[in-house]
Amino acid sequence: MLFNKFIIVIAVLIWFILIVTALLAPFLTPFDPKVGSLGDRLKPPCWQNGGSSAHILGTDLLGRDVLSRLIYGARISLLVCMLAIVVAGCIGSLLGIISGYLGGWVDIIIMRVVDLALSLPVILLALLFGVLFGPSFSNIILIISLVLWSQYARMARGETLKIKGRDYVDLARTAGCSDASIMWRHILPNVAGSLIILATLQVGTVIIIESSLSFLGVGIPPPTPSWGSMIAEGRSYIVSAWWLCMIPGLAILFTVLSVNVLGDSLTELLNPALRREYVS
């Protein structure tokens, strides 16, 4: 349907804008996102009464420009998200491939740990770790990775098991390749495809987890802007200053919506039937 293609194009556009603004944040923000002028508190966005074109999306309770905070928040959220997924993905995939390829008691131990990790409630654990280890940029990445890695491990192991019995693996082993080099050169490239799909599908979830944690106060610490904490701060002012809650929320919504649309199209596109194997 033409409508579908239209939606996908919009999603790509949104993400393109997002990434560009996140990268160029220091050049795009008219005001400092962390410091505000108290004389300008709680100004509405420019299309309302009392708003000015100086602050297009208004200011928050400390006089900080909402647009600047939004742009910086995008940068932070995307950064946290990407790093968390990369960390979780690398560790999880590594463990999964090792577990699947080596089998035996290594497999059993790793899978028990993965089962345990998967059986624990996500937000609760993230909350617990967040409060105990204190909110900070690196802690958030570690925490989100901690609750995420097991999914990669499970998928990596499943895919590894499928590939383990293939001819080229046997040939490599006969030729004398070590386990490590087989895993690196033969298993990994073929497993990577589905892992990358998993990663793209998780981006939205991670963004929501990060903003939920920031909302609860255990995510990115103030004054660094994060969309979640912006919403939390704006909550007390929702009656008088609705834009403080609405705008970051809409930002989260459209970001996650776009990535989910793209992710869904990607999975439809990259059906297993179309995947090519790398027999190096």
Add this chain to the structure above:
Amino acid sequence: MQRYISRRLIQMIIALFLMSVIVFLLGRLTGDPVSMLLSQYSTEEDRVRITEQLGLNKPVLEQYGIFLFNALKGDLGKSVAGDNRPALALILERFPASLKLALVALIISTLIGIPLGVLSAVRRGSFLDALARLIALLGQSLPAFWLGIVLMYFFSVKLRLLPTSGYGGVRHFILPAATMGLFTVAAVTRLSRSSMLEVLDSEYIKLARIKGVSEAIVIWKHALRNSLIPVITFMGSFFATMITGAVVIETVFSWPGIGRLAYESILNRDFPVMQAVILFMTSLYILANLIVDILYAWVDPRIRYTNE
């Protein structure tokens, strides 16, 4: 079947055991609980006295043993923030609220989600299909806390139709249940749709059609029953997720449930309550998953044998 059950039971006990160790250790890893109880006027004697009273001067292993022993007896410690009530009593007091909210959301998701998902699969490409896919997408993409705030803003503040927070009559349920409901409906719709699509594609359905069975019976009698199996079993584990993941929604609506209790106790460093709530919630979660797995294996024999 029995081998499967005993295997899963052992796994569950190990998981619970490990969870208790993790909770216990985490609580003690960060910050000294005694310092938090003392004020600036306390003397060294007070410190020693409280340390002994709480049993914190014993070796860690012994502390853990005492913790475990008491936990199995039902004594999960007393709250150190405020009124010294036993932690278990606090949990049991707040649990019904979370349970009711989760039940309401579950009922909504069943009544709306399953028909929507099934019809979306049966009539692909129709308006209903598009609507179902839209709802599923929105449920995945909306942050729960924001939706709660937005709904609260429109219905409580602007329209003054519903109360913003608190726990009481039916009116108090509507907004939190609607918020939670959207996410559960989205998940159930998605699952029942994909499950129905898979079933409709299977051999026995094709055979039924070839046999000449009417399309209506094919769909509503044969396909539907088979597609519902994974959905119903999923909802079991999802129920536990709803209760444990309701932290955010309960915080937004000031709902007196265990999610908010967990959040508050963690923030207040209310040690014993925090341990107790986390243990309780994870046990619930693990137990629910176990029941669901067993149910699934009972209904679908293939699961028992492939899950080596």
